[in-house]
Amino acid sequence: MGTRSVWNGSISFGLVNIPIKLFTVLDSNNEYSFNQLDEKGHKIQYKKWCPIEEREIPYEEIRKGYKIAKDEYVIIEKEDFDKIKAITTKTIDIKEFIDLKDFDTILIEKSYYVSPSTDGSAKKRRGKQKENLVSASNKAFRLFVDSLKETNKIAIGKVVLKDREHLVAIRPYQRGLIMHQLMFQEEITPINEIEGMPGSESSGSLVPIDEKELELGKMLIGNLTSSQFDVTQYSDEYAKELEKLVTAKSKGTTYKTEERNDSVDTSDNLIEALKASVQRSKTSKN
Template sequence: MRAIWKGAVSFGLVNVPVRLYSATENHDVQFRQVHRADGGRIRYRRVCAIDGEEVSYDDIAKGYETQDGAMVVLTDDDLADLPISTSKEIAVDKFVPSDQIDPLYLDKCYYLEPDASAVKPYVLLREALTDTDRVALVTVSLRTRMTVALLRVRGEVIVLQTLLWPDEVRPQEFDVLDEDDTEVKPAELSMAHLLVESLAGDYDPHDYVDDYEEAVKQVVEAKLAGGEVAVAPEPEDDGGEVLDLLAALQQSVDRAKKARGESDDDEAEQKPTSEAKAATKSGKGKKRKAG
């Protein structure tokens, strides 16, 4: 694994240099949109929804859309004074009982690895969290934004898990559950308990397999074995920009002609014939020669 962040855990006067690693990775099946005829990838252009023109990266700004649909364009100057943090400290705010953390607030998970010189304080913190059945609430700056997270123990490793902000958790509002006339009979509850006990067991993550991913892989392997593979040539990067520029110039010319009331026929009449061009070049050559 490759560390994505380096810093230190600080609690009291103790400082533990650590490296941060992503604890999970996404294995969802990813399909790409391709041309059915030859397997070429479908590419999308950055087009303005108002004028239909393709927009270069230099002309792209950040926009904030309000709830009523208004778009506020923000410049770099507007964003210059935002509270951006580059701190490399994981600062412990408090140690709280682990059962106070609603799993609904748990977000992304990372492993913390101590530096070789900081193993002892790392183990000290790990054992303290385990013995007291507490987690450490911390603040940490990831990708220039300060966020709240917690430190908890998983096996021999301390895990940092970011928390969602309160307004990111939707309220549970279901009117159907507010009805007070729903009565559960003792016999029904007893039967439900028996059902739970009959299916009781321990959780082993390896008991479950992503059968969809496995099935997709089998289909792909079968097509590879049968030679059903479309290898589309990659377009040349330097040529693509030229073609886009030529197309943009052509559109500009067409619009300018339309604004002047000209047509392609008018342009054809104004263009000199090949014989006229030759005569013009010949005349110019004779002039230079005579001089």
């Protein structure tokens, strides 16, 4: 069964309008989810409980509140949210284009595949008329992809998804496009607020680096550098072991795991740790 689209709309820039569909990148079929049980294996229920009145609160009585002081909240009703609700459109409005090298991946929150689509009017048409419309849509999509590739640009725009306005970036990916839903700058913790980060108040003075240490560090990176990144050589080992564990438990058998050999701790001597790492990286490549 093919993946179903999660959003239909269009990319709009200038006077150009390109019908598209969005598909989630994440494959949730490989995820494990667990229920919470009591010691007898009964599934636990969750109740909304008021500790002041000592009673369960039914769904229709529950309100959303924003804390402004200790034990003091401002109640926000559904009607209040509707007043600031973003106007839902079916358009990704492109605001600007930026160089690929200027795009900071820390902004990425989630990603979607983007594919060409026919708009609603195409479905109502028949024969040659529908065929021409589909062809024009695919051509506009292909032109957009190739234009981004040729110029090494990323499109930055805005779109409303699930009643919220989102900043997005669209870039070429393999044979099509990928759209990254981005975080706004104010949602990201500034790096200088991270405890111990170089340049932060808690980091203290910068630690000097010896030339020999730097040379060994560069050598180690060189030995571990691949000519081309191949993500298919990596997989979720934890998920594989979890699957074996669940299968064994369901069959009433014992799950066995291989013992791991702990590496020698050289963290107290940076030079020795670097030398050992460089030697190991040479051996692994041979």
